[in-house]
Amino acid sequence: MTLYRATFMHTPESPFTAPDALQVQEDGGLLVEDGRILASGPYAEVRANSPRAEVVDLRGGVLLPGFIDTHVHYPQVRVLGGLGMQLLEWLDKNTLPEEARLSDPTYARAVAREFLSALASNGTTTALVFGSHYASAMEVFFEEATRTGLRVVAGQVVSDRLLRPELHTTPERAYTEGKALIERWHGVGRALYAVTPRFALSASEALLDACGALMREFPDVRFTSHINENPREVQTVLELFPGARDYLDPYEQAGLVTHRSVLAHNVHPTDRELGVMAAHRCSAAHCPCSNSALGSGLFPLRRHLQAGVHVALGTDVGGGTGFSMLKEGLQAYFMQQLLGTAGVPLGPAHLLYLSTRAGAQALDLGDLTGDFGVGKAFDAVCLRPPEGTTLDTVLNHADSPERMLADLFTLGTQQDVAQVWVGGDPVYRRVPAGQEVGV
Numbered sequence: 001m002t003l004y005r006a007t008f009m010h011t012p013e014s015p016f017t018a019p020d021a022l023q024v025q026e027d028g029g030l031l032v033e034d035g036r037i038l039a040s041g042p043y044a045e046v047r048a049n050s051p052r053a054e055v056v057d058l059r060g061g062v063l064l065p066g067f068i069d070t071h072v073h074y075p076q077v078r079v080l081g082g083l084g085m086q087l088l089e090w091l092d093k094n095t096l097p098e099e100a101r102l103s104d105p106t107y108a109r110a111v112a113r114e115f116l117s118a119l120a121s122n123g124t125t126t127a128l129v130f131g132s133h134y135a136s137a138m139e140v141f142f143e144e145a146t147r148t149g150l151r152v153v154a155g156q157v158v159s160d161r162l163l164r165p166e167l168h169t170t171p172e173r174a175y176t177e178g179k180a181l182i183e184r185w186h187g188v189g190r191a192l193y194a195v196t197p198r199f200a201l202s203a204s205e206a207l208l209d210a211c212g213a214l215m216r217e218f219p220d221v222r223f224t225s226h227i228n229e230n231p232r233e234v235q236t237v238l239e240l241f242p243g244a245r246d247y248l249d250p251y252e253q254a255g256l257v258t259h260r261s262v263l264a265h266n267v268h269p270t271d272r273e274l275g276v277m278a279a280h281r282c283s284a285a286h287c288p289c290s291n292s293a294l295g296s297g298l299f300p301l302r303r304h305l306q307a308g309v310h311v312a313l314g315t316d317v318g319g320g321t322g323f324s325m326l327k328e329g330l331q332a333y334f335m336q337q338l339l340g341t342a343g344v345p346l347g348p349a350h351l352l353y354l355s356t357r358a359g360a361q362a363l364d365l366g367d368l369t370g371d372f373g374v375g376k377a378f379d380a381v382c383l384r385p386p387e388g389t390t391l392d393t394v395l396n397h398a399d400s401p402e403r404m405l406a407d408l409f410t411l412g413t414q415q416d417v418a419q420v421w422v423g424g425d426p427v428y429r430r431v432p433a434g435q436e437v438g439v
């Protein structure tokens with residue numbers, strides 16, 4: 001048994017509906033056995049009830065539930081930084097050429113390692129990962145993910161038109177390769193499978209039906225895709241599906257809109273689409289850095305909440321600007337501010353909820369992770385800024401836990417991530433100052 005001693009904060013309930021959702025324990029204790037939280041409370045109390053537990057002293061840092069990134073592309077680590085384009089040009093010029101390089105499993109393995117190590121070192125413990133078009137690159141990805149111990153929900157990306165020929169599959173191949181990957185990896189270690197057509201623009205009706213067949217055959221796999229990201233993209237989809245009522249309709253007709261479905265972006269939804277998503281308990285992954293970088297637009301969070309659509313956060317690397325869920329939370333806050341009266345005023349508790357518990361719920365993993373409730377897995381990130389940094393200074397002057405949390409989202413970066421655990425297993429530890437290679 002291990003007893004983690006720290007100031008910890010979490011949001012077991014949604015601050016969008018519960019007024020005091022942020023729970024804070026200053027000098028708290030989390031007792032962990034076999035990767036699960038057995039008890040939590042003031043350190044002195046938990047200690048008194050478990051005098052023999054080994055104590056890990058994290059005082060001086062802040063312990064948060066591990067971040068949950070609900071939209072991030074594994075093949076796109078190396079395309080980060082390609083600024084100056086909107087979605088369709090960015091895909092053609094910047095991204096799809098790189099995705100084609102993952103046909104080489106050696107190349108794919110190197111990218112998978114970079115990707116997974118970036119997740120862990122940014123404090124992300126669970127991610128819904130948009131995969132590669134190549135089944136071989138997915139084998140490599142699941143192997144590497146299993147080695148790291150991170151929780152990944154991932155799937156082969158499928159498309160059968162309008163990308164580039166080497167990235168295209170057929171409905172039959174999408175079904176057989178998808179089935180083989182599900183049978184090999186879904187539920188193995190901490191991996192789960194997500195059926196992943198790239199977007200309706202690059203998927204025929206027959207391909208979406210093949211995805212639907214997989215979802216029916218394996219009802220507990222997850223589903224993810226893109227929706228309503230960019231006005232030109234939306235227009236093209238409506239032209240490609242002339243009978244469709246809107247962008248969601250082709251997904252809906254194929255049986256892909258479920259409570260285990262996560263649709264990324266949804267910047268330009270209709271009221272009908274929001275109503276259907278809510279009725280099926282399908283989630284939206286809001287990716288504010290990507291929406292800013294690709295000029296996609298301002299996410300209508302208020303309309304999602306009013307319609308009852310569940311929303312979580314994603315980095316959308318490499319359309320986004322990096323792996324930090326702290327930065328993603330801050331950008332979500334900025335964009336709601338920019339919307340003025342049409343925006344939702346977000347506080348630090350909302351940002352924490354969106355980047356942790358909301359993600360767990362979107363992935364139907366709410367009973368396992370996302371907060372520090374008793375019975376949950378110990379998935380955690382310890383944030384502790386290096387001495388003398390601006391964040392360190394500001395935290396030392398914070399007059400409340402809420403203000404500390406706001407400081408972390410405003411100023412926190414990868415350099416402030418000190419340690420990360422998944423299911424009680426350490427998956428990342430910052431190299432102590434002075435011990436870096438070359439010092």
Ligand code: GUN
Pocket residue numbers: 073087091095198199226229290316319
């Ligand atoms: N729509 C289809 N593919 C992509 C992608 O790779 N990134 C983003 N942001 N949108 C997409």
Ligand code: ZN
Pocket residue numbers: 071073130226264316319
């Ligand atoms: Zn994306």
